[in-house]
Protein backbone atom coordinates (compact mmCIF):
# COMPACT_ATOMS: atom_id res chain seq x y z
CA UNK A 1 0.00 0.00 0.00
CA UNK A 2 1.40 3.43 -0.84
CA UNK A 3 1.57 6.11 1.81
CA UNK A 4 -1.46 8.05 0.77
CA UNK A 5 -3.62 4.93 0.41
CA UNK A 6 -2.56 3.79 3.90
CA UNK A 7 -3.60 7.20 5.21
CA UNK A 8 -7.19 6.65 4.09
CA UNK A 9 -8.01 4.76 7.30
CA UNK A 10 -6.83 7.60 9.55
CA UNK A 11 -8.86 10.10 11.53
CA UNK A 12 -6.17 12.75 11.18
CA UNK A 13 -2.81 13.18 9.47
CA UNK A 14 -0.47 16.03 10.40
CA UNK A 15 2.66 17.07 8.56
CA UNK A 16 5.26 19.47 9.89
CA UNK A 17 8.21 20.91 7.99
CA UNK A 18 10.54 23.26 9.83
CA UNK A 19 12.90 24.93 7.34
CA UNK A 20 15.12 26.29 10.13
CA UNK A 21 16.18 22.80 11.29
CA UNK A 22 15.21 20.65 8.31
CA UNK A 23 12.66 18.78 10.42
CA UNK A 24 10.10 16.73 8.49
CA UNK A 25 7.65 14.93 10.77
CA UNK A 26 4.36 13.13 10.33
CA UNK A 27 1.78 12.45 13.05
CA UNK A 28 -0.90 9.88 12.22
CA UNK A 29 -3.99 9.56 14.39
CA UNK A 30 -5.90 6.40 13.61
CA UNK A 31 -8.83 5.89 15.99
CA UNK A 32 -9.84 7.67 19.19
CA UNK A 33 -12.96 5.76 20.13
CA UNK A 34 -11.24 4.45 23.28
CA UNK A 35 -9.49 7.70 24.26
CA UNK A 36 -6.87 10.25 23.26
CA UNK A 37 -4.34 9.03 20.70
CA UNK A 38 -0.95 7.89 21.90
CA UNK A 39 2.00 6.27 20.21
CA UNK A 40 5.76 6.43 19.98
CA UNK A 41 7.88 8.54 17.69
CA UNK A 42 10.06 6.70 15.19
CA UNK A 43 13.24 8.26 13.83
CA UNK A 44 14.18 6.64 10.57
CA UNK A 45 15.28 7.33 7.00
CA UNK A 46 12.57 6.79 4.36
CA UNK A 47 12.85 6.72 0.58
CA UNK A 48 10.21 9.44 0.33
CA UNK A 49 7.46 11.17 2.27
CA UNK A 50 4.84 8.69 1.06
CA UNK A 51 6.78 5.82 2.63
CA UNK A 52 6.99 7.75 5.91
CA UNK A 53 3.24 8.40 5.87
CA UNK A 54 2.59 4.71 5.14
CA UNK A 55 4.75 3.66 8.08
CA UNK A 56 3.12 6.14 10.45
CA UNK A 57 -0.38 5.14 9.31
CA UNK A 58 0.26 1.43 9.69
CA UNK A 59 1.93 1.85 13.06
CA UNK A 60 -0.94 4.05 14.27
CA UNK A 61 -3.43 1.34 13.38
CA UNK A 62 -1.34 -1.19 15.29
CA UNK A 63 -1.42 1.16 18.29
CA UNK A 64 -5.23 1.27 18.12
CA UNK A 65 -5.29 -2.52 18.30
CA UNK A 66 -2.57 -2.63 20.94
CA UNK A 67 -4.43 -0.38 23.36
CA UNK A 68 -7.75 -2.08 22.58
CA UNK A 69 -6.52 -5.65 22.99
CA UNK A 70 -4.81 -4.87 26.29
CA UNK A 71 -7.85 -3.01 27.63
CA UNK A 72 -6.19 0.43 27.80
CA UNK A 73 -8.30 3.60 27.39
CA UNK A 74 -6.31 5.20 24.56
CA UNK A 75 -6.54 5.63 20.83
CA UNK A 76 -3.93 4.71 18.25
CA UNK A 77 -1.43 7.23 16.98
CA UNK A 78 2.14 7.25 15.79
CA UNK A 79 4.70 9.74 14.59
CA UNK A 80 7.73 9.52 12.40
CA UNK A 81 10.57 12.00 12.19
CA UNK A 82 12.41 11.57 8.93
CA UNK A 83 16.12 10.95 9.43
CA UNK A 84 18.72 11.99 6.85
CA UNK A 85 22.51 12.03 6.55
CA UNK A 86 22.79 15.44 8.22
CA UNK A 87 20.64 14.43 11.16
CA UNK A 88 22.53 11.18 11.54
CA UNK A 89 25.94 12.86 11.69
CA UNK A 90 25.17 16.10 13.54
CA UNK A 91 23.79 15.52 17.04
CA UNK A 92 23.14 19.21 17.70
CA UNK A 93 21.07 19.46 14.52
CA UNK A 94 19.15 16.30 15.41
CA UNK A 95 18.35 17.72 18.85
CA UNK A 96 17.17 21.00 17.28
CA UNK A 97 14.87 18.96 15.03
CA UNK A 98 13.54 16.91 17.92
CA UNK A 99 12.85 20.07 19.89
CA UNK A 100 11.02 21.57 16.89
CA UNK A 101 9.10 18.31 16.66
CA UNK A 102 8.20 18.60 20.36
CA UNK A 103 6.80 22.08 19.71
CA UNK A 104 4.70 20.60 16.90
CA UNK A 105 3.31 17.92 19.24
CA UNK A 106 2.58 20.64 21.79
CA UNK A 107 0.62 22.61 19.21
CA UNK A 108 -1.63 19.59 18.66
CA UNK A 109 -2.88 20.40 22.16
CA UNK A 110 -3.02 16.89 23.60
CA UNK A 111 -4.73 15.27 20.61
CA UNK A 112 -1.58 13.13 20.38
CA UNK A 113 0.80 12.01 23.13
CA UNK A 114 4.10 10.37 22.35
CA UNK A 115 7.02 8.36 23.67
CA UNK A 116 9.93 6.20 22.47
CA UNK A 117 10.16 3.95 19.43
CA UNK A 118 12.83 2.81 17.01
CA UNK A 119 15.66 5.37 17.03
CA UNK A 120 14.05 7.36 19.86
CA UNK A 121 15.10 6.28 23.34
CA UNK A 122 14.81 8.05 26.72
CA UNK A 123 17.57 10.53 25.75
CA UNK A 124 15.75 11.62 22.60
CA UNK A 125 12.38 11.73 24.39
CA UNK A 126 13.94 14.04 26.99
CA UNK A 127 14.85 16.43 24.15
CA UNK A 128 11.27 16.27 22.77
CA UNK A 129 10.01 16.98 26.30
CA UNK A 130 11.82 20.34 26.34
CA UNK A 131 9.04 21.59 24.06
CA UNK A 132 5.98 19.54 25.00
CA UNK A 133 4.16 18.17 28.01
CA UNK A 134 2.63 15.47 25.80
CA UNK A 135 5.53 12.98 25.86
CA UNK A 136 6.46 10.21 28.30
CA UNK A 137 9.41 7.87 28.66
CA UNK A 138 12.16 10.48 28.69
CA UNK A 139 15.19 10.72 30.95
CA UNK A 140 14.30 9.95 34.55
CA UNK A 141 10.91 8.48 33.64
CA UNK A 142 12.82 5.33 32.89
CA UNK A 143 13.15 3.03 29.95
CA UNK A 144 9.94 1.40 28.67
CA UNK A 145 11.89 -1.14 26.66
CA UNK A 146 12.46 -3.32 29.74
CA UNK A 147 8.68 -3.54 30.17
CA UNK A 148 8.22 -4.25 26.45
CA UNK A 149 10.84 -6.97 26.69
CA UNK A 150 9.19 -8.45 29.79
CA UNK A 151 5.89 -8.75 27.92
CA UNK A 152 7.60 -10.44 24.98
CA UNK A 153 9.36 -12.83 27.37
CA UNK A 154 6.07 -13.81 29.02
CA UNK A 155 4.57 -14.47 25.58
CA UNK A 156 7.54 -16.63 24.67
CA UNK A 157 7.23 -18.63 27.89
CA UNK A 158 3.52 -19.23 27.37
CA UNK A 159 3.80 -19.97 23.66
CA UNK A 160 6.62 -22.44 24.26
CA UNK A 161 4.51 -24.07 26.93
CA UNK A 162 1.65 -24.42 24.40
CA UNK A 163 3.88 -26.24 21.95
CA UNK A 164 5.19 -28.53 24.67
CA UNK A 165 8.47 -26.79 25.40
CA UNK A 166 9.94 -24.52 28.06
CA UNK A 167 12.18 -21.50 28.12
CA UNK A 168 14.95 -23.02 30.22
CA UNK A 169 17.24 -24.75 27.75
CA UNK A 170 15.34 -23.52 24.69
CA UNK A 171 17.28 -22.12 21.74
CA UNK A 172 15.96 -18.60 21.08
CA UNK A 173 17.07 -16.45 18.15
CA UNK A 174 16.76 -12.67 18.60
CA UNK A 175 16.80 -10.41 15.53
CA UNK A 176 17.89 -6.92 16.56
CA UNK A 177 19.42 -6.36 19.97
CA UNK A 178 18.69 -2.66 20.52
CA UNK A 179 16.58 -1.39 23.40
CA UNK A 180 13.95 -4.15 23.34
CA UNK A 181 15.99 -7.02 21.86
CA UNK A 182 18.92 -6.32 24.18
CA UNK A 183 16.72 -6.26 27.29
CA UNK A 184 14.89 -9.36 26.08
CA UNK A 185 18.15 -11.24 25.51
CA UNK A 186 19.24 -10.43 29.07
CA UNK A 187 15.93 -11.65 30.54
CA UNK A 188 15.99 -14.83 28.46
CA UNK A 189 19.58 -15.62 29.42
CA UNK A 190 18.70 -15.19 33.12
CA UNK A 191 16.06 -17.88 32.68
CA UNK A 192 18.36 -20.36 31.01
CA UNK A 193 17.57 -19.88 27.32
CA UNK A 194 20.40 -20.47 24.84
CA UNK A 195 20.67 -17.40 22.66
CA UNK A 196 21.49 -16.67 19.06
CA UNK A 197 21.63 -12.91 18.59
CA UNK A 198 21.97 -10.78 15.48
CA UNK A 199 22.08 -7.11 14.66
CA UNK A 200 23.00 -5.10 11.59
CA UNK A 201 25.44 -3.42 13.99
CA UNK A 202 27.85 -6.33 14.53
CA UNK A 203 29.52 -4.71 17.56
CA UNK A 204 26.15 -4.53 19.29
CA UNK A 205 25.44 -8.20 18.58
CA UNK A 206 28.89 -9.20 19.85
CA UNK A 207 28.44 -7.16 23.02
CA UNK A 208 25.05 -8.73 23.79
CA UNK A 209 26.39 -12.20 22.98
CA UNK A 210 29.25 -11.63 25.41
CA UNK A 211 27.02 -10.52 28.30
CA UNK A 212 24.37 -13.20 27.78
CA UNK A 213 26.57 -16.19 26.97
CA UNK A 214 24.93 -16.32 23.54
CA UNK A 215 26.34 -16.53 20.04
CA UNK A 216 26.27 -13.73 17.47
CA UNK A 217 24.94 -14.90 14.10
CA UNK A 218 24.45 -13.44 10.62
CA UNK A 219 21.56 -10.90 10.66
CA UNK A 220 20.47 -12.09 7.21
CA UNK A 221 20.03 -15.65 8.52
CA UNK A 222 18.91 -15.25 12.14
CA UNK A 223 15.21 -15.71 11.39
CA UNK A 224 15.95 -19.05 9.76
CA UNK A 225 18.11 -20.47 12.54
CA UNK A 226 17.27 -23.91 13.88
CA UNK A 227 15.66 -22.73 17.11
CA UNK A 228 12.70 -23.29 19.41
CA UNK A 229 11.66 -19.67 19.05
CA UNK A 230 12.50 -16.64 16.95
CA UNK A 231 12.04 -13.07 18.23
CA UNK A 232 11.91 -10.29 15.63
CA UNK A 233 12.96 -7.15 17.52
CA UNK A 234 14.07 -4.83 14.73
CA UNK A 235 11.97 -3.63 11.80
CA UNK A 236 8.65 -4.79 10.33
CA UNK A 237 7.61 -6.93 7.35
CA UNK A 238 10.02 -9.72 8.30
CA UNK A 239 7.41 -12.50 8.06
CA UNK A 240 7.09 -12.43 4.29
CA UNK A 241 6.12 -14.96 1.62
CA UNK A 242 9.80 -15.69 1.13
CA UNK A 243 10.69 -15.93 4.82
CA UNK A 244 7.88 -18.08 6.23
CA UNK A 245 8.77 -21.30 4.36
CA UNK A 246 12.36 -20.95 5.60
CA UNK A 247 11.53 -20.74 9.31
CA UNK A 248 12.86 -23.59 11.44
CA UNK A 249 11.21 -22.73 14.76
CA UNK A 250 7.97 -23.56 16.58
CA UNK A 251 7.24 -20.11 18.00
CA UNK A 252 7.60 -16.55 16.73
CA UNK A 253 7.17 -13.81 19.35
CA UNK A 254 8.99 -10.52 19.25
CA UNK A 255 8.97 -6.84 20.03
CA UNK A 256 8.96 -5.45 16.49
CA UNK A 257 5.83 -3.80 15.15
CA UNK A 258 4.13 -4.94 11.93
CA UNK A 259 6.03 -8.20 11.59
CA UNK A 260 3.60 -9.71 9.05
CA UNK A 261 4.21 -8.51 5.50
CA UNK A 262 1.13 -7.82 3.35
CA UNK A 263 -1.25 -9.49 2.81
CA UNK A 264 -1.13 -10.06 6.55
CA UNK A 265 -3.97 -12.56 6.85
CA UNK A 266 -2.35 -14.80 4.28
CA UNK A 267 0.92 -14.64 6.22
CA UNK A 268 -0.78 -15.44 9.52
CA UNK A 269 -2.43 -18.48 7.94
CA UNK A 270 0.83 -19.58 6.30
CA UNK A 271 2.51 -19.55 9.72
CA UNK A 272 -0.29 -21.63 11.22
CA UNK A 273 -0.14 -24.05 8.29
CA UNK A 274 3.54 -24.58 9.09
CA UNK A 275 2.67 -25.23 12.76
CA UNK A 276 4.48 -22.11 13.86
CA UNK A 277 2.73 -20.47 16.80
CA UNK A 278 2.87 -16.76 15.99
CA UNK A 279 2.13 -14.38 18.85
CA UNK A 280 0.63 -11.26 17.21
CA UNK A 281 3.09 -8.40 17.52
CA UNK A 282 0.61 -5.97 19.02
CA UNK A 283 -0.09 -8.51 21.78
CA UNK A 284 3.56 -9.40 22.45
CA UNK A 285 4.96 -5.88 22.44
CA UNK A 286 2.26 -4.13 24.50
CA UNK A 287 4.25 -4.14 27.76
CA UNK A 288 5.82 -0.75 27.14
CA UNK A 289 2.42 0.80 26.42
CA UNK A 290 1.05 -0.72 29.64
CA UNK A 291 3.99 0.59 31.70
CA UNK A 292 4.13 4.04 30.10
CA UNK A 293 0.42 4.68 30.63
CA UNK A 294 0.37 3.38 34.21
CA UNK A 295 0.69 6.95 35.50
CA UNK A 296 3.75 6.35 37.71
CA UNK A 297 6.45 9.04 37.74
CA UNK A 298 9.08 6.44 36.83
CA UNK A 299 8.92 3.02 35.24
CA UNK A 300 10.09 0.66 37.94
CA UNK A 301 9.61 -2.98 38.97
CA UNK A 302 5.85 -2.53 39.76
CA UNK A 303 5.18 -1.18 36.25
CA UNK A 304 7.23 -3.96 34.66
CA UNK A 305 5.31 -6.52 36.74
CA UNK A 306 2.02 -4.93 35.65
CA UNK A 307 3.14 -5.16 32.01
CA UNK A 308 4.01 -8.84 32.39
CA UNK A 309 0.68 -9.62 34.01
CA UNK A 310 -1.43 -7.65 31.54
CA UNK A 311 0.33 -9.01 28.45
CA UNK A 312 0.17 -12.57 29.79
CA UNK A 313 -3.56 -12.27 30.46
CA UNK A 314 -4.19 -10.80 27.02
CA UNK A 315 -2.30 -13.62 25.34
CA UNK A 316 -4.30 -16.24 27.24
CA UNK A 317 -7.56 -14.60 26.12
CA UNK A 318 -6.37 -14.38 22.52
CA UNK A 319 -5.20 -18.00 22.39
CA UNK A 320 -8.45 -19.20 23.98
CA UNK A 321 -10.43 -17.25 21.39
CA UNK A 322 -8.28 -18.64 18.58
CA UNK A 323 -8.84 -22.19 19.77
CA UNK A 324 -12.59 -21.69 20.28
CA UNK A 325 -13.08 -20.15 16.84
CA UNK A 326 -10.51 -22.21 14.95
CA UNK A 327 -8.78 -18.99 13.92
CA UNK A 328 -5.14 -18.00 13.91
CA UNK A 329 -3.92 -16.05 16.97
CA UNK A 330 -3.58 -13.00 14.72
CA UNK A 331 -7.23 -13.16 13.64
CA UNK A 332 -8.31 -13.76 17.23
CA UNK A 333 -6.28 -10.78 18.46
CA UNK A 334 -7.79 -8.49 15.82
CA UNK A 335 -11.27 -9.78 16.76
CA UNK A 336 -10.59 -9.08 20.46
CA UNK A 337 -9.38 -5.57 19.67
CA UNK A 338 -12.27 -4.81 17.32
CA UNK A 339 -14.77 -6.06 19.91
CA UNK A 340 -13.29 -3.66 22.48
CA UNK A 341 -13.48 -0.81 19.96
CA UNK A 342 -17.05 -1.61 19.01
CA UNK A 343 -18.16 -1.54 22.65
CA UNK A 344 -16.57 1.89 23.27
Ligand code: NAD
Nearest residue numbers: 118119145148176178179180199200234255256257285288
Ligand atom coordinates in the same frame (compact mmCIF):
# COMPACT_ATOMS: atom_id res chain seq x y z
P1 NAD B 1 16.23 0.18 18.72
O1 NAD B 1 16.52 1.19 17.65
O2 NAD B 1 16.74 0.44 20.10
O3 NAD B 1 16.78 -1.28 18.28
C1 NAD B 1 16.60 -1.84 17.02
C2 NAD B 1 17.84 -2.70 16.74
O4 NAD B 1 17.62 -3.47 15.57
C3 NAD B 1 19.11 -1.86 16.50
O5 NAD B 1 20.17 -2.41 17.27
C4 NAD B 1 19.36 -2.02 15.00
O6 NAD B 1 20.74 -1.96 14.67
C5 NAD B 1 18.78 -3.41 14.76
N1 NAD B 1 18.37 -3.70 13.40
C6 NAD B 1 17.75 -2.89 12.50
N2 NAD B 1 17.50 -3.58 11.36
C7 NAD B 1 17.93 -4.84 11.56
C8 NAD B 1 17.92 -6.02 10.77
N3 NAD B 1 17.41 -6.05 9.54
N4 NAD B 1 18.47 -7.15 11.29
C9 NAD B 1 18.99 -7.16 12.54
N5 NAD B 1 19.02 -6.06 13.34
C10 NAD B 1 18.49 -4.93 12.85
O7 NAD B 1 14.64 0.01 18.70
P2 NAD B 1 13.72 -0.68 19.82
O8 NAD B 1 13.14 0.38 20.67
O9 NAD B 1 14.44 -1.84 20.42
O10 NAD B 1 12.52 -1.20 18.90
C11 NAD B 1 12.65 -2.39 18.15
C12 NAD B 1 11.27 -2.74 17.56
O11 NAD B 1 10.34 -2.91 18.63
C13 NAD B 1 10.66 -1.69 16.65
O12 NAD B 1 9.91 -2.33 15.63
C14 NAD B 1 9.74 -0.90 17.58
O13 NAD B 1 8.71 -0.28 16.86
C15 NAD B 1 9.24 -2.03 18.43
N6 NAD B 1 8.72 -1.62 19.75
C16 NAD B 1 9.52 -1.01 20.64
C17 NAD B 1 9.02 -0.67 21.89
C18 NAD B 1 9.90 -0.05 22.96
O14 NAD B 1 9.51 -0.08 24.14
N7 NAD B 1 11.06 0.49 22.62
C19 NAD B 1 7.69 -0.95 22.21
C20 NAD B 1 6.88 -1.60 21.27
C21 NAD B 1 7.41 -1.94 20.03
